[in-house]
Amino acid sequence: xxxxxxxxxxxxxxxxxxxxxxxxxxxxxxxxxxxxxxxxxxxxxxxxxxxxxxxxxxxxxxxxxxxxxxxxxxxxxxxxxxxxxxxxxxxxxxxxxxxxxxxxxxxxxxxxxxxxxxxxxxxxxxxxxxxxxxxxxxxxxxxxxxxxxxxxxxxxxxxxxxxxxxxxxxxxxxxxxxxxxxxxxxxxxxxxxxxxxxxxxxxxxxxxxxxxxxxxxx
Amino acid sequence: xxxxxxxxxxxxxxxxxxxxxxxxxxxxxxxxxxxxxxxxxxxxxxxxxxxxxxxxxxxxxxxxxxxxxxxxxxxxxxxxxxxxxxxxxxxxxxxxxxxxxxxxxxxxxxxxxxxxxxxxxxxxxxxxxxxxxxxxxxxxxxxxxxxxxxxxxxxxxxxxxxxxxxxxxxxxxxxxxxxxxxxxxxxxxxxxxxxxxxxxxxxxxxxxxxxxxxxxxx
DNA sequence: CCTTATTTTTAGACATATCTAAAAATATTT
DNA sequence: AAATATTTTTAGATATGTCTAAAAATAAGG
Ligand SMILES: [Mn+2]
Ligand SMILES: [Mn+2]
Ligand SMILES: [Mn+2]
Ligand SMILES: [Mn+2]
Numbered sequence: 001x002x003x004x005x006x007x008x009x010x011x012x013x014x015x016x017x018x019x020x021x022x023x024x025x026x027x028x029x030x031x032x033x034x035x036x037x038x039x040x041x042x043x044x045x046x047x048x049x050x051x052x053x054x055x056x057x058x059x060x061x062x063x064x065x066x067x068x069x070x071x072x073x074x075x076x077x078x079x080x081x082x083x084x085x086x087x088x089x090x091x092x093x094x095x096x097x098x099x100x101x102x103x104x105x106x107x108x109x110x111x112x113x114x115x116x117x118x119x120x121x122x123x124x125x126x127x128x129x130x131x132x133x134x135x136x137x138x139x140x141x142x143x144x145x146x147x148x149x150x151x152x153x154x155x156x157x158x159x160x161x162x163x164x165x166x167x168x169x170x171x172x173x174x175x176x177x178x179x180x181x182x183x184x185x186x187x188x189x190x191x192x193x194x195x196x197x198x199x200x201x202x203x204x205x206x207x208x209x210x211x212x213x214x215x216x217x218x
Numbered sequence: 219x220x221x222x223x224x225x226x227x228x229x230x231x232x233x234x235x236x237x238x239x240x241x242x243x244x245x246x247x248x249x250x251x252x253x254x255x256x257x258x259x260x261x262x263x264x265x266x267x268x269x270x271x272x273x274x275x276x277x278x279x280x281x282x283x284x285x286x287x288x289x290x291x292x293x294x295x296x297x298x299x300x301x302x303x304x305x306x307x308x309x310x311x312x313x314x315x316x317x318x319x320x321x322x323x324x325x326x327x328x329x330x331x332x333x334x335x336x337x338x339x340x341x342x343x344x345x346x347x348x349x350x351x352x353x354x355x356x357x358x359x360x361x362x363x364x365x366x367x368x369x370x371x372x373x374x375x376x377x378x379x380x381x382x383x384x385x386x387x388x389x390x391x392x393x394x395x396x397x398x399x400x401x402x403x404x405x406x407x408x409x410x411x412x413x414x415x416x417x418x419x420x421x422x423x424x425x426x427x428x429x430x431x432x433x434x435x436x
Numbered sequence: 437c438c439t440t441a442t443t444t445t446t447a448g449a450c451a452t453a454t455c456t457a458a459a460a461a462t463a464t465t466t
Numbered sequence: 467a468a469a470t471a472t473t474t475t476t477a478g479a480t481a482t483g484t485c486t487a488a489a490a491a492t493a494a495g496g
Contacts, residue, residue: 005453026474039454041475046452058461058474089332099326106324108317114307223483244444257484259445264482276444276491 002052004105007074009033009043010052011104013063014071023060069136076132078104079125080115086126087119093126094168127168128159128178128214144217146182147192147210154183157198159214167212174203182215220270222323225292227251227261228270229322231281232289241278287354294350296322297343298333304344305337311344312386345386346377346396346432362435364400365410365428372401375416377432385430392421400433 002010012032016024026044030037048055052067063071081103085091091099113134116122123139124130130138143158157180160167171177176198185202186195192207220228230250234242244262248255266273270285281289299321303309309317331352334340341357342348348356361376375398378385389395394416403420404413410425 003452027472035453036455037474038456038476042453085329089329089336091328091332095328099324099329102324102326106317106320108320110309110313111303111307111317114309118307221482245442253483254485255444256446256486260483 001107002050002070005043006047006050006052007070007105009047010063010067010071011074011078013053013061014068014075017063020060023062025060029061072132072136074104076134076136077106077112079129079131080112080119080122082125082127083119083122083131084115087122092168092172094165094172096126097163097165124159126178127163129163141216143214145211146184146194146196146205146213146215147207149184149187149210149215149217151184151187153217154181155215155217156180157182157213158216160212161214162212167209170209174205175199175201176203176213181218182213219325220268220288223261224265224268224270225288225323227265228281228285228289229292229296231271231279232286232293235281238278241280243278247279290350290354292322294352294354295324295330297347297349298330298337298340300343300345301337301340301349302333305340310386310390312383312390314344315381315383342377344396345381347381359434361432363429364402364412364414364423364431364433365425367402367405367428367433367435369402369405371435372399373433373435374398375400375431376434378430379432380430385427388427392423393417393419394421394431399436400431 013024016028016032026037026040030040044055044061047053051064053061054064055061078100081100082096085096132138180198183197184194185197194210195202195204231242234246234250244255244258248258262273262279265271269282271279272282273279296318299318300314303314340349350356398416401415402412403415412428413420413422
C-alpha cells in the first residue's frame with residue numbers, strides 16, 4: 001500500500017487543510033512534518049504521481065478524494081488505538097499519542113474492525129477528537145473555544161485543541177478533565193485571562209490555555 | 219533503536235540457531251529471510267558492527283548476548299500480540315501471524331508491559347509456543363513430536379511445529395485443537411502414517427502431519 | 437591432491453527518503 | 467515598475483536496504 005512516510009504526509013496535509021483551505025504551502029508542510037522544504041517538494045511529487053494530492057508548482061497541495069480517504073483511515077486508526085491504550089492498558093491521555101503514531105501504520109482491515117468492536121465503537125478519542133467510522137464519517141459537533149465565552153457563560157469541556165503532553169499534564173495538575181462543567185466567573189480585559197469555576201474550585205487560566213479548550217455551551 | 223529489517227534478521231537468526239548450533243549459514247539465513255545471500259552478507263556485517271552477532275567470514279553467524287536479548291524481546295512481543303488478537307479480537311490462530319509480524323516492531327516498553335498484564339501474563343501463544351517474560355525467561359517443557367509416539371501411547375497436543383496458515387486450517391478441518399488428548403491407535407510401518415483417536419473420533423494422519431504436532435506425554 | 441561444484445563475499449547498481457546549497461519563482465517594498 | 471525579500475524548486479549528496487553478476491573461498495569427488 002503506502003509507505004510510512006507517505007501516510008504521515010497525507011495525515012499532516014489533512015490536518016493543515018483546515019487552516020490552509022486554498023492549498024497547504026510547502027513551508028507549512030515542512031514545519032508540520034518537521035523536515036526541510038526540499039524534502040517536502042520531493043514527496044509531494046511522489047504523492048501527486050499516485051494521485052493522492054493535487055499539486056501545481058508554487059501553489060501548494062490539496063488532498064484528492066483518494067488522498068483524503070486514506071488520511072481519514074489513518075486518523076481513525078490513530079484515535080482508536082488511543083482509546084485502546086487509555087481504556088484497556090491504563091495509559092494516561094498524555095502518553096498515548098507517541099505510541100499511536102506507530103500503531104496507526106499497522107495494516108490489517110480486520111484488526112481495526114475488530115478493535116473498533118472490542119472498544120464498543122467509541123465516537124471520541126481520549127482528547128475529545130471524533131473517531132471516523134468504517135465509512136470515514138464522523139460527527140462535527142458545534143463547539144466553541146473557552147476563550148470565546150463571556151463572564152457568566154458556562155459549558156462542558158469536550159476536547160483539547162493542543163494535545164501536547166505538556167498541556168495535558170498541565171490540565172491534570174489543575175484538575176480540569178474532559179466532561180467537566182466550566183463556568184466563566186470573570187474575564188480580565190487586559191490579558192484575556194479568566195477565572196473559571198470547575199467542581200466548585202476557582203482557577204485562573206491564561207488566554208493561551210482558554211484558547212486550547214473546546215467547550216460545548218450549555 | 220534497531221530498524222525493522224535488523225529486528226527481523228535477529229529474530230530469524232534466533233530461530234535458525236536451534237538447527238544450526240555451529241553458526242547460521244548465509245544461505246540458510248537468506249532462505250529464512252526470503253532474500254539473497256549477498257543481502258544477507260551486507261546485513262550481517264552491519265549487525266556485527268553493532269555487536270549483535272558474532273561473525274567470521276564464511277563461518278556463519280551466531281547471536282551475541284545482546285543480540286539474543288533483543289531477539290527474545292521481539293519474540294515476546296510477537297507472541298503477546300498473537301494472544302491479544304485471538305483472546306480479545308476474535309482472530310483465529312491461522313490469522314494472527316501476519317499481523318503480529320507488524321505489531322512486534324512497535325516500540326514502547328510500557329505498551330508491552332501493560333499488554334502482558336491485560337492478558338494476565340499468558341505463558342503460551344495461540345500455537346502453544348512459550349512466551350518469554352519481561353526478563354526474557356520462558357519455560358522449556360519436555361515435549362515430543364507425535365511422530366515419535368508408538369502404538370498405544372497417548373498425550374496432550376500442546377503445540378504446532380509448523381504454524382503456517384495452511385497447516386493450522388487443516389488441523390481445524392480435522393478438529394484437532396490445542397489441549398486435546400491424542401491416542402495412537404495404529405502406526406503404519408510402510409509410510410509412518412498413523413490412526414489416532416481424538417474426542418472419540420479416529421483420524422488418519424500422514425507422517426508430515428504427526429511430525430508437526432508437539433505432544434506432552436501422559 | 438587436484439579438479440569441480442557449491443557457498444559466500446565483493447563490486448557495482450537501484451529505490452526510497454532524507455539533507456544542503458544554489459537557482460528559480462513569487463511576493464513585498466520602495 | 468524595479469529592487470529586495472521570501473518561498474519554493476532543483477541539483478547533487480548521503481544513508482539504508484535491496485538486487486544481479488562476478489570473484490573468491492570452501493567443500494566434495496575422483
Ligand atoms: Mn494523537
Ligand atoms: Mn487524539
Ligand atoms: Mn507467529
Ligand atoms: Mn505463534
